[in-house]
Amino acid sequence: MSQLELRGIRKTYPGIAEETLKGIDIDIASGEFLILVGPSGCGKSTLLNTIAGLESITDGAIVLDGQDISTMEPKDRDIAMVFQSYALYPTMTVRENIAFGLKIRGLPKADIDREVARVADLLQISHLLDKKPSQLSGGQQQRVAMGRALARRPRIYLFDEPLSNLDAKLRVEMRTEIKKLHQRLGTTIVYVTHDQIEAMTLADRIAVLKDGELQQLGTPKEVYDTPANLFVAGFMGSPAMSFVPVTVARGERGPEAEVRGEDGRSLTLPLPDYLADRVGQRVILGIRPEHITQPQAQKQDSRLVATGAFTIEVTEPTGPDVIALIHLNDTPVHCRIDPEHPVTWGESAELMFDMKKVVFFDPETEQRIAPH
Amino acid sequence: MTERSHSGLRPSRIAIHAVLILAALVYLIPLFIMLITSFKTPMDIRTGNLMALPSEWTTLGWSKAWSEACTGVQCDGIRGYFWNSFKMTVPAVLISTLLGAFNGYVLSKWKFRGSDLFFGMLLFGCFVPFQVVLLPMAATLGKLGLANTTSGLVLVHVVYGVAFTTLFFRNYYVAIPDALVKAARLDGAGFFTIFFRILLPMSTPIFMVSLIWQFTQIWNDFLFGVVFASGDSQPITVALNNLVNTSTGVKEYNVDMAAAMIAALPTLVVYIVAGKYFIRGLTAGSIKG
Amino acid sequence: MEHIQHTPARVAKAPTRLLDGLQRWLPKLVVAPTFVLVGIGIYAFMIWTGVLSFTSSSFLPVYDFVGFDQYAKLMDNDRWLTASVNLGIFGGLFILCCLVIGVVLAIFLDQKIRQEGALRTIYLYPMALSMIVTGTVWKWILNPSLGLEKLMHDWGWSSFSFDWLVNSDMAIYTIVIAAVWQASGFVMALFLAGLRGVDSAIIRAARVDGASLPRIYWSIILPSLRPVFFSAVMVLAHIAIKSFDLVMAMTAGGPGYSTDLPAVFMYTHSFTRGQMGLGSASAMLMLGAILALLVPYLYSELRGKRHD
Ligand SMILES: Nc1ncnc2c1ncn2[C@@H]1O[C@H](COP(=O)(O)OP(=O)(O)O)[C@@H](O)[C@H]1O
Numbered sequence: 001m002s003q004l005e006l007r008g009i010r011k012t013y014p015g016i017a018e019e020t021l022k023g024i025d026i027d028i029a030s031g032e033f034l035i036l037v038g039p040s041g042c043g044k045s046t047l048l049n050t051i052a053g054l055e056s057i058t059d060g061a062i063v064l065d066g067q068d069i070s071t072m073e074p075k076d077r078d079i080a081m082v083f084q085s086y087a088l089y090p091t092m093t094v095r096e097n098i099a100f101g102l103k104i105r106g107l108p109k110a111d112i113d114r115e116v117a118r119v120a121d122l123l124q125i126s127h128l129l130d131k132k133p134s135q136l137s138g139g140q141q142q143r144v145a146m147g148r149a150l151a152r153r154p155r156i157y158l159f160d161e162p163l164s165n166l167d168a169k170l171r172v173e174m175r176t177e178i179k180k181l182h183q184r185l186g187t188t189i190v191y192v193t194h195d196q197i198e199a200m201t202l203a204d205r206i207a208v209l210k211d212g213e214l215q216q217l218g219t220p221k222e223v224y225d226t227p228a229n230l231f232v233a234g235f236m237g238s239p240a241m242s243f244v245p246v247t248v249a250r251g252e253r254g255p256e257a258e259v260r261g262e263d264g265r266s267l268t269l270p271l272p273d274y275l276a277d278r279v280g281q282r283v284i285l286g287i288r289p290e291h292i293t294q295p296q297a298q299k300q301d302s303r304l305v306a307t308g309a310f311t312i313e314v315t316e317p318t319g320p321d322v323i324a325l326i327h328l329n330d331t332p333v334h335c336r337i338d339p340e341h342p343v344t345w346g347e348s349a350e351l352m353f354d355m356k357k358v359v360f361f362d363p364e365t366e367q368r369i370a371p372h
Numbered sequence: 373m374t375e376r377s378h379s380g381l382r383p384s385r386i387a388i389h390a391v392l393i394l395a396a397l398v399y400l401i402p403l404f405i406m407l408i409t410s411f412k413t414p415m416d417i418r419t420g421n422l423m424a425l426p427s428e429w430t431t432l433g434w435s436k437a438w439s440e441a442c443t444g445v446q447c448d449g450i451r452g453y454f455w456n457s458f459k460m461t462v463p464a465v466l467i468s469t470l471l472g473a474f475n476g477y478v479l480s481k482w483k484f485r486g487s488d489l490f491f492g493m494l495l496f497g498c499f500v501p502f503q504v505v506l507l508p509m510a511a512t513l514g515k516l517g518l519a520n521t522t523s524g525l526v527l528v529h530v531v532y533g534v535a536f537t538t539l540f541f542r543n544y545y546v547a548i549p550d551a552l553v554k555a556a557r558l559d560g561a562g563f564f565t566i567f568f569r570i571l572l573p574m575s576t577p578i579f580m581v582s583l584i585w586q587f588t589q590i591w592n593d594f595l596f597g598v599v600f601a602s603g604d605s606q607p608i609t610v611a612l613n614n615l616v617n618t619s620t621g622v623k624e625y626n627v628d629m630a631a632a633m634i635a636a637l638p639t640l641v642v643y644i645v646a647g648k649y650f651i652r653g654l655t656a657g658s659i660k661g
Numbered sequence: 662m663e664h665i666q667h668t669p670a671r672v673a674k675a676p677t678r679l680l681d682g683l684q685r686w687l688p689k690l691v692v693a694p695t696f697v698l699v700g701i702g703i704y705a706f707m708i709w710t711g712v713l714s715f716t717s718s719s720f721l722p723v724y725d726f727v728g729f730d731q732y733a734k735l736m737d738n739d740r741w742l743t744a745s746v747n748l749g750i751f752g753g754l755f756i757l758c759c760l761v762i763g764v765v766l767a768i769f770l771d772q773k774i775r776q777e778g779a780l781r782t783i784y785l786y787p788m789a790l791s792m793i794v795t796g797t798v799w800k801w802i803l804n805p806s807l808g809l810e811k812l813m814h815d816w817g818w819s820s821f822s823f824d825w826l827v828n829s830d831m832a833i834y835t836i837v838i839a840a841v842w843q844a845s846g847f848v849m850a851l852f853l854a855g856l857r858g859v860d861s862a863i864i865r866a867a868r869v870d871g872a873s874l875p876r877i878y879w880s881i882i883l884p885s886l887r888p889v890f891f892s893a894v895m896v897l898a899h900i901a902i903k904s905f906d907l908v909m910a911m912t913a914g915g916p917g918y919s920t921d922l923p924a925v926f927m928y929t930h931s932f933t934r935g936q937m938g939l940g941s942a943s944a945m946l947m948l949g950a951i952l953a954l955l956v957p958y959l960y961s962e963l964r965g966k967r968h969d
């Protein structure tokens with residue numbers, strides 16, 4: 001188990017004007033499962049490649065177990081990587097694929113055989129060992145790719161969107177499998193995905209990247225409940241958080257803000273006390289679908305709960321919930337409603353706003369307004 | 373509706389078949405004429421016509437072409453030149469293909485600053501008319517002591533073939549995911565290990581394309597042969613041309629045709645055996661004339 | 662429960678710096694021979710020929726600068742003029758015939774013909790032959806006394822006469838015939854590959870719209886094959902400009918110099934008539950002609966790529 005520090009990693013590809021990584025600082029504890037998320041092209045793969053040594057860095061340092069490995073050749077870093085395309089050697093059997101790295105490192109044949117057997121057993125691919133990659137299904141190829149990484153017992157595992165080529169059902173299955181493996185082996189893992197459900201379910205900590213800059217680093221709960229800025233808030237969660245511009249006003253029992261529905265009816269929403277010093281200013285209210293529901297009696301005694309009627313514009317049943325669309329202050333807003341509580345599009349429905357977990361952003365800086 | 377369009381198509385389908393078969397005949401007839409003429413006696417040629425089968429089949433033309441016919445001043449057939457062509461073609465094909473494979477590997481998987489520019493230079497080299505390098509090349513071969521030698525011709529064919537082989541291999545390797553190379557590097561493999569253990573085993577088709585393309589090109593070359601070789605080192609194409617255009621004595625068309633067949637056989641055999649790869653090379657390397 | 666431990670047999674962490682340094686240089690080292698060969702064999706030699714074209718070199722190179730004298734001489738040279746005109750006739754007809762024949766054969770072959778494989782093999786085999794072989798055969802077929810003419814007489818068409826091969830006005834057309842025979846199958850292969858790349862859904866959609874098959878080919882499929890068309894023209898033009906073997910085998914430029922092409926002119930003057938300067942100038946003009954074709958072609962190729 002190894003501990004990895006990324007210190008101010010910068011990367012500029014030759015011939016490309018913009019910096020791809022703009023100073024990334026992350027400490028990854030031994031045995032930690034760190035997930036990198038971010039939109040396509042934000043530099044996730046680049047960061048992974050620099051850790052592996054497949055790309056050089058322009059500035060900064062990569063420190064593994066206290067040793068600076070920034071200029072080391074990939075083969076000397078003792079890091080394994082699983083690729084989105086699996087990158088299995090097509091002309092080799094599964095066994096040869098798994099054994100390749102060991103063979104090159106000059107391990108005795110008996111050790112190699114033992115190691116291949118162990119890994120195959122661990123991943124339940126023993127019956128596939130003599131097949132060629134092209135004879136395997138996507139899920140099986142994925143397992144072999146992981147097996148190849150596991151066989152080397154490297155200090156760190158890197159995963160670059162390993163599940164995104166699988167169909168939905170298999171993806172969920174493999175996700176569980178990877179989680180189990182990590183819990184069982186206690187390995188240090190850096191895992192890239194653009195799927196935020198994968199990020200939420202697998203990670204010890206999540207690092208959110210955008211345009212080569214680290215936006216937030218924290219546990220899944222921190223990132224979800226207290227996103228650092230508008231970007232992180234909008235990126236994590238599905239359906240996404242809605243952003244409603246409001247003006248903070250002074251109410252009788254604390255700060256409040258008025259929102260207007262499509263039909264002109266309005267509702268006064270109670271705001272948390274820490275917004276008291278923003279009275280008269282505009283802020284962006286970030287509200288997740290699960291914070292707008294059908295009225296629930298047991299929650300309504302709080303100061304931070306309000307109920308009002310709004311016109312439902314679209315309903316999308318997902319099974320466990322119905323996602324309904326309304327407009328607040330001319331901004332589309334999603335609500336999550338119990339299917340037992342039918343709402344019809346085009347009609348008005350009574351909705352409950354639970355303001356306890358709602359977050360607020362400064363419209364200028366786009367940063368979250370922290371409670372103080 | 374479907375019925376009607378089917379019956380309506382029938383006459384036009386017959387016409388299409390007729391045109392295709394007629395065209396096939398046009399393409400085949402010269403080969404047919406070449407073949408039957410080569411088995412005729414000179415007498416037969418004078419009395420019969422192009423399409424008439426030999427009244428008496430004889431291999432006289434073939435044996436004369438092989439070992440007695442005059443190519444210029446010498447009269448010991450084209451057999452020596454036939455072997456010259458092999459001695460020139462085999463090493464040139466192997467060297468240029470090997471160089472091309474390594475170049476293609478570097479230019480697709482180990483790019484460096486300037487490697488794209490280098491590839492552009494190579495590409496442009498495919499288009500240059502060879503006339504523009506003939507004089508300096510002749511002078512240089514002379515300085516190197518390689519004028520009028522088979523080694524000199526090998527060198528020339530390598531220099532002007534490597535751009536094509538590089539193009540073949542580069543385009544083939546570009547389509548192979550980079551992740552494969554990355555995975556191998558993390559597995560501890562170096563430059564040559566990755567090439568020999570990972571890429572080479574998947575390169576059989578492109579090797580075939582390159583080998584066959586180069587073989588046909590080099591075997592069939594006339595320009596370099598006529599400019600850079602003389603006398604005993606000439607390749608078969610030059611010898612054939614000399615034989616056919618030697619104006620001494622009576623024209624023996626059966627010998628001409630037999631010699632042409634001998635010159636054509638190696639590439640024809642390759643085409644029949646591995647035509648698939650030849651066509652792929654043709655379309656891939658179609659920039660070469 | 663297993664716990665990952667570092668394999669003891671892991672090899673030494675720091676192989677010598679020298680080896681790593683070598684690894685880093687390997688890619689460049691590997692392409693270096695080609696770089697040298699091509700750098701000299703194509704680029705330096707091209708410049709060298711350019712230099713020669715500005716000298717009065719005859720049998721041996723002399724490096725006296727005479728300006729554009731050789732080019733001026735070339736423009737006044739009847740033989741060069743004939744060669745250039747011939748190239749126009751030969752190139753134009755050759756390209757046109759190959760395109761028409763190639764496109765027609767490709768479209769016909771694309772109609773789910775059962776013997777497609779065999780037919781394709783037949784159409785394309787001339788490409789595997791040396792131009793010298795092609796020239797030798799056609800020279801025999803077109804032989805004015807024993808060839809085609811005699812065949813027609815034997816078959817009862819006694820007034821048929823065909824002496825193009827020795828007729829200085831017509832000999833260039835015999836070269837066209839042989840060249841088209843050799844290269845039209847290749848154009849067929851290019852277009853057939855292009856046709857196979859056309860999305861068949863487009864054809865089905867057009868049929869649903871009620872368009873007839875010839876119409877679909879003319880107004881939908883062929884226009885979509887423009888890139889194939891351009892590369893075919895490019896290749897054929899390239900073959901035409903470099904054509905040398907075929908002429909040497911069939912007519913050696915004769916009768917007189919009526920079938921001279923620039924490539925033949927260049928060869929004759931540089932290597933048998935000892936006019937190196939003039940030969941170089943003609944080679945440079947050939948290069949210019951190819952560049953004139955190549956630059957717009959590459960430009961449109963690159964621009965097309967960027968739109969993807
Ligand atoms: N080898 C490369 N050369 C130049 N630019 C690259 C290279 N690889 C990636 N990039 C650029 O760097 C940016 C980040 O790419 P990448 O790390 O692959 O993003 P992600 O994995 O987050 O989708 C992109 O804009 C991409 O175009």
Ligand SMILES: [Mg+2]
Pocket residue numbers: 044045046
């Ligand atoms: Mg990526």
